[in-house]
Amino acid sequence: MRIDKYLWCIRLFKTRNLATEACKKGHVKINDLNVKPSKEIFGSEAIIIRKNQINYKIKVLDIPTNRVGAKLVDLYRKDLTPKEEFEKTELLKFAKDYYRKKGTGRPTKKDRRDIEDYHDSTEEDV
Structure with missing residues (x-):
């Protein structure tokens, strides 16, 4: 599955176009490398997404077939974002x-x- 579609499917971005733009601007990295929106994603990869001045760190657990409900998102990704990132927004x-x-x-x-x-x-x- 494409990285932009995956980010949209797990509800990190509201639209697929926003996910594509984030990839084009260099806000999405897989294994510390900038990626294009068409990059294929596989299981157990580490993704870093810069969104709203926070660096979200996500590990891919599984690939969804379609966009999933909010309650099912944790089946497909594991959030590894440290708490310090969220404290920065408070500052x-x-x-x-x-x-x-x-x-x-x-x-x-x-x-x-x-x-x-x-x-x-x-x-x-x-």
């Missing part, structure tokens, strides 16, 4: 709170000085 949420809200205009001199002081203090901690 990104906190980082986004630091930035100014949309529509508040350019930073003032005081804002700029506060930002520089913050960056200087984080560099000293490292």
